Amino acid sequence: MPYAEAADGARIAYQLQGDGPVLVLLAGQANNHHWWDGVRDGFTGRSTLTIDYRGTGESDKPHGPYSTEGFADDLTAVLDELAVDRADVYGTSMGGRVAQRLAARRPERVRALVLGCTSPGGRHAVERGTEVRRSLSWSDPAQTRRALLELMYTPAWLAAHPGPYHTLGDPDMPRHARRGHLTASDRHDAWDELPGIAAPTLVLHGTDDLLNPAANAPLLAARIPGARLELIQGARHAYFEERLDLVGPLVLDFLDRPDKKVDSR
Template sequence: MPRITAEDGVNVFARDLGEGDPIVFLHGWPLNHRMFEYQYTHLLDEGFRCIGIDLRGYGKSEKPYGDYSYDRFADDVRAVLDELDVDGATLAGFSMGGGTATRYMSRHDEARVDKLALLAPASPVITEKPDFPEGLDESDVNPLIEGARTDRAKMNADFAEMLFHTDQSDELIDWIWSLGMEASGQATIASAETWRDADLRPAMDDITVPTKIYHGVHDEVTPIEITGAVLEEGIENAELIRFENSGHGLVADETETVNEQLAEFAG
């Protein structure tokens, strides 16, 4: 599987499987492309090309000390799409990956992307701003960052327990924990500060492609009324799809429905 060199020389890992219409997956914090395992299984069988990117600092990508901004992540995605010669893609971003996808569409003029799928996105803005009192208080987010500084293993375990509305096996929770532990500590801290502080509302004006927002109504990490509803209103050609039995981790809470929705939208 290829490692693509970004403009600053950092190697970014991408898994490129299958043929057909491409779907490019951007993972959430603090995981990696493997979180979409049960999407790949279904969508490859349906005839899609699935490309999973490990954002820098995560999974099998290099883990430099330094910049973990949405601009940097978006530039890395562009490097991957250019190197793999991807065109007409559905860009699917989960949580922090949704923020990365939102920024990509604005910063790179929707290059190589025909459709946008945002899953429980950490976008456009999570925490309170002077003109956005609906956001979470920073005190709701900072314990995750402090936990990453002091006991990242416990923080990842606690975060994994927050993700789901339906019962999941202990083994799946352990697997989620293990994906988080593959990240670098500095990337975990710095990118959490990115999604905590970001305000991507201006980027919404630049998104013109058909957009679906898939969001669990029980999401406690990126609540639907803060993110999904704002994106639907702010993106010209967007539709919010509510998942009534999902929390933040809708890819496991309602796997079959997510897979069917993605296949229908991307086809």
């Protein structure tokens, strides 16, 4: 497993597959690169680059600090290790928050940006409802897992795909790292930085996403200059996997022609 060394000496594992221009894929909170296992092969003509966030997978698991800014710095260390000066970046969920930090603070490293099922964070974000929060706090792990699955995927998709599922978190994370990831996501607030994002940006979101409410998508699109918004009808949080047939070509078309207007669906 190849590693890059972060500024504090932590080892960050990364995975590079395929040939062509580099597309960085950033996973959700408390997940490692396996988040993208059912998706990355769909990005034909691209080299896909994933990382294991610190605290996950094969990366080091220090006790802190954890932040979306820090995750963006870790990704920069990986890009430096690979001598990738500029890449396309596609971040989903917390990965979208990391991508916001990278694009705002290191604009020279991002050619085009895709933000999926994510939010700006802070007081401007639309938070998930009380019922959703309650459903994720069962004392019975099986109930919590089922609730998370139903937030990720539609019932029809779950019935046709019995698993394994790659978006439910890294089961081998130590407790301190899980807390660190939660803190990083909760403390994210890029509202003041979003207008400084210069990369062409596509914002994607499932209309039926309750885990990260879909109302966050137009907030991001309006805040980032020139950003385009595409809502995936009927999709939930893991729209990128369940609707890969639609979203994969949509993302590739945007990345190939980031200045082209995206038709609404």
